[in-house]
Amino acid sequence: MRVHQMWNAYPALKTDLSQVLELIEKHIRVRDKTVETTIRNLVHSGGKLLRPAYSLLCSEIGPNNNKEKSIAVAAALETLHMATLVHDDVIDEAETRHGNKTIHTNNGNKFAIYAGDYLFCVCFTILSRHANSLAHLEFNARGMEKILSGELDQLNSRYQSTVSVKNYLSRVSGKTAQLFAVSCYSGAITSDASRRQAMLAWNMGHYMGMAFQIIDDILDYQGTSDTLGKPVMADIRQGIYNLPIIYAMQENQEAFKPLLSKGDTLTDEDLEKLMDLINRYQGVEKARHLAKRYTHKAIAQIKKMPKGDYREKLLEITTTLLNRNV
Known part of the structure; x- marks a missing residue:
């Protein structure tokens, strides 16, 4: 199974991640072979498998x-993540992901919604067979509910230039940080971690998820189409105003109004003007500073965990993700 090259430095973890993909693929059985092939291709589309x-x-x-149980829980969580991505792409009308055409672009919205729904089913099939208890299963169900609420918040806030930093952080907490937190917490309890240890994992995952999404949003302004696998400033084009532009607008709301009032008719020239304004009012720098604060909080939680090789890996990976450019 192909696993992202970022894991080459961690051979044992890379092997486990390969087993995660194998387990997901094992559960994909659809009568319609076009759907089945599409979902299998999605599993191997080049995601980083961070969660x-x-x-x-x-x-x-x-x-x-318990290696078997931990791999199963990791597989369920990654399947949940993939399901939300398929639905996100439909809602956002995104044409590419990881440089590949999205499912709805190739096959239409109805096909994509079915594929996403099927992945949700795979997630809970795997989880129900390996969850420690019904309480664990319920916890993950509630986690998914918060993830979907975060997506709904983003949908409802499109083209709203009055979005505050608080609104943005609340959206990210549900949309991204929740699944990181659930992933870390679920992994911890599969090993019979204490309540305190499991909550350290939860908090670390939450802070890591916040930092990760903020940096992801920064890259929407700084990357290229080739590195991002999607058009530059794609979020602004879709009316999604993330932290860099929110910070910049705090300094001079009036300067942005003439451009943002154009909604989905923004031209490339308009986007360049917006980028000039964001740079003038240091939106990206302020967003990166907040990402660093969340990353430092995540690292502080990691340092409170029991010593072990896993802890050093968590520190290395978390620090690396803060400094990523793609």
Whole structure:
């Protein structure tokens, strides 16, 4: 199974992630072979597998690391993540992801919605067979509810230039940080971690998810189409105003109004003007500063965890993700 090259430095973890993909693929059985092939291709589309990686590392926190169970939980969580991405792409009308055409672009919205729904089913099939308890299953169900609420908040806030930093952070907490937190927490409890240890994992995942999404949003302004796998400033084009532009608008709301009032008719020239304004009012710098604060909080949680090789890996990976450019 092909696993992202970022895991080459961690051979044991890379092997476990390969098993995660194998388990997901094992559960994909659809009568319609076009749907089945499409979903299998999605599984191997080049995602970084960050959430299952964090889950697997956190499964070493407690005294009883059950490899089969931890891989199953990681697989369920990655399947949940893929399902939300398929639906996100439909809502956002995104044409590409990881440089590949999205499912709805190739096959239409109805096909994509079915594929996403099927992945939700795979997630809970895997989880129900390996969850520690019904309480664990319920916890993940509630986690998914918050993730979907975050997506709904983003949808409802499109083209609203009055979005505040608080609104943005609340959206990110549900949309991205929740799944990181659930992944880390679920990994920890598969190893019979104590309540305190599991909550350290939860908090670390939350802070990591906040930092990760903020940096992802920064890259929407600084990257290229080739590195991002999607058009530059794609979020603004879709009316999604993220932290860099929110910070910049705090300094001079009036300067942005003539451009943002154009909604989905923004031209490339308009986007250049917006980028000039964001740079003038240091939106990206302020966003990166907040991402660093969340990353430092995540690292502080990691340092409170029991010593072990997994802890050093968490520190390395978390620090690397803060400094990523793609």
